Structure formats: structure tokens, C-alpha cells
Amino acid sequence: MKARVIVTLKNGVLDPQGKAIEGALGGLGFDDVGSVRQGKVFDVELSGSDKDAAKAELEQMCEKLLANTVIENYAIEIA
Template sequence: MIKARVTVTLKNGVLDPQGKAIEGALAALDFSGVGAVRQGKVFDLELDTADKATAQKELTAMCEKLLANTVIENYSISIA
């Protein structure tokens, strides 16, 4: 069993209205000094394999087909 984490974030240059809303809310709560905020999503997965190379290949396919919209999002994969 392999545990992995996939982090998906918007590419630079893509508007992030949720990040802007969080940025404004932090300022309204008196958290000063916060620069630009970008939001993303995290997926924790368990794969039924012991081979890290196979897991990496499967995770990449999952990201390309479902977990990330690769037109506007980047993703990173971390295998534990």
C-alpha cells in the first residue's frame, strides 16, 4: 500500500477569485502583511501497490484525466 498526496493549484496568470476573497477576509480580520493568496486543492490517496514507479505512473494518469484541469491548473505528486 502506497500513500500519496496530490496538490492542485491554479497556474500563474489564471484569475483566482476565491484566493482574492480569502485575501480580503484576512485583511478584514486584521491579519496585515499577507500578500497575494492563491487557493488550491489536496487529494490524499492510497494505492494498492508497493511499486513507487507504478504508483507515480497511475497518479500522473489520474491527474491528467480527472484530478486537475491541466489547461489552467498545475499539479504535484508526493509519494510517502
Template sequence: MKARVTVTLKNGVLDPQGKAIQSALGGLGFDGVDSVRQGKVFDVELTTSDKAAAESELKAMCEKLLANTVIEDYSIDIT
């Protein structure tokens, strides 16, 4: 079973990397970019075929390692 975990900064958390990307895009001529928020994506392949077990395991992975839940949100998409 394959899953994609997307981790992004929570609203209200400063994102200096996103600001740098926004500025660089403007410098490259991409006008009209109001804001950029950066994040990270993890593609995880699991051996289980039980979707509920996979979701539970992925949530545990996010809580313990993949996301800093104080400042980051995460979403899980299982295929």
C-alpha cells in the same frame, strides 16, 4: 502506498477565491498578506508497492480527473 496530490492554479490564471480569502484575512486584522492562491489537496492510498507504477497511475489520475491541466498544475508526493 500513500500519496498526496496538490493541485494549484497556474501562474497568470485569475484566482477570485484567493482574492476573497485575502480580503477576508485583511478584514480579520491579518495585515501584510500580499496575496493568496487557493488550491486543493488529495490524499490517495494505493495498493501497489511499486513506486514507479504508483507515480504513473497518479499522473494518469491527474490528467484525466483530478486537475484541469489547461489552468492547473499538480504535484505528486509519494510516501
């Protein structure tokens, strides 16, 4: 089973890297860019076939390691 975990910064947390990318896009002539927030994507392969169990396990992975919940949110997608 394939799953994708998307980790993004919480609203209100300053993202200097996103800001720098935003500036660089502007410099390339992409004038309509309002803002950019940078995040992370993890593609995880799991051996089981129970989607609910996998989702629960992925949530644990996010809480324990993949995300720092002080500053980040996470979303889980299972194919």
C-alpha cells in the same frame, strides 16, 4: 501506499476565491498577507508498493481527472 496530490491554479489564471480569502484575512487584521491562491489536496491510498509505477499512475489520474490542465498544475508526493 499513501500519496498526496496537490492541484493549484496556473500562474496568470485569475483566482477570485483566493482574492476573497486574501481580503477576509486582511479584514481579520493579518496585514502582512501579500496574496492567497486557493488549491486542492487529494490524499490517495494505493494498494501497490512500486513507487515509480504509482507515480506514473497518479500522473494519469491528474491528466484524466484530478486536474484540469487548461487552468491547473499538479504535484505528486508519495509517502
